[in-house]
Amino acid sequence: MKIGVLALQGAVIEHLRMLEEVGATAVSVKRVEELHDLDGLVIPGGESTTISKLMHKYGLMDAVRKFGEAGKPIFGTCAGAILLAKEIEGQSDAHLGLMDIKVARNAFGRQKDSFEVNLPVVGVAADYPAVFIRAPYLKHVGEAGQVLAKHEDKIVVARDRHYLAAAFHPELTEDTRLHKYFFDMVKEAKKA
Numbered sequence: 332m333k334i335g336v337l338a339l340q341g342a343v344i345e346h347l348r349m350l351e352e353v354g355a356t357a358v359s360v361k362r363v364e365e366l367h368d369l370d371g372l373v374i375p376g377g378e379s380t381t382i383s384k385l386m387h388k389y390g391l392m393d394a395v396r397k398f399g400e401a402g403k404p405i406f407g408t409c410a411g412a413i414l415l416a417k418e419i420e421g422q423s424d425a426h427l428g429l430m431d432i433k434v435a436r437n438a439f440g441r442q443k444d445s446f447e448v449n450l451p452v453v454g455v456a457a458d459y460p461a462v463f464i465r466a467p468y469l470k471h472v473g474e475a476g477q478v479l480a481k482h483e484d485k486i487v488v489a490r491d492r493h494y495l496a497a498a499f500h501p502e503l504t505e506d507t508r509l510h511k512y513f514f515d516m517v518k519e520a521k522k523a
Contacts, residue, residue, distance in 0.1 A: 332517050334371040335360035337395070339385040341377030341410065345502035349510040355517070363394040371517035372398060376409030376464070376500050379436070383414060383426045392427065399429040404493040404520050406513040412496035413467050420470060430494040431473025437465050452480040452488055456508045461487065461499040468498050493520050 336346040338359035350357035350373070360366060372395065374382070386392040399405050407415040407430070414426040418433040445465070449458045461482070469486035472478055476491035487498040488509075495516060501509040 332356065332370045332514065332521065333358065333368060334373065334514070334517060335365060335369045336373045336375060337382070337386075337391070337411075339377070339389075339391075340382050341375035342500065342502045343375055346373050346375050346408075346510075349502050349507050350514070352507045353511040353514045355514055360391075361389065363390050366391075366394055366398050369398070369403065370521050371404040371406070371513065373513070374405060374407040374411030374414050375502065376411060379410040379413040379426065382410055386414075386426075396427050396429060399427065399494065402493055402520060402523070404495070404513065404516045405429065406495040406497075406516075408497045408502065409464065409466055409500055412469070412498055415494055415496055416469075417473075418471070430489075430491045430496055431476055432469045432489055432491065432496060433471040434467045434496075435470050436467050448482060450480045450482060450487070452509065452512075453477070454479065455488075455512045456506070459501075459508060460504045460506050461497075461501070462503045463487075463499045464503075466498045469496065490516075 334355040347357040415430040416434040420435040452459045472489045480488035
């Protein structure tokens, strides 16, 4: 399985390392043609507006949208979840608009409000170490979607068909279980 990590901003190297650890061939993606032979894609955290601008600049917005619409799994973490969402609170338009979720940006506070907490994540772990940095949360998950984790009654992990969104940074821990869950999603999609 070849899984790309969108390498425009954020903890790209950390995601690549995690994906390699769970058995994927992991590659950085900066150009449209690098999407062609991938089985899945991770959109890392960073700043969603900046990543969106860079995706438009390099022609990646439409290419990633088509990648997702073709049934290829995409995993968005923190800003990546915002980029995947169909709806963003307080904004009239979305970025990729692929995943049937509504997100609230910076919902857990500013950089100084960052925190770590162990969460039960359905199908992943009873005690997943989640690192929240200027994190969003999911205000709504569509009918086809599944809520996988909440923190303080706020949705922080969800799956919608072949899309996975986490409000936190799984790449900033040593725990590969969420990346393994995504890797298994990619394997399922490839079989189908």
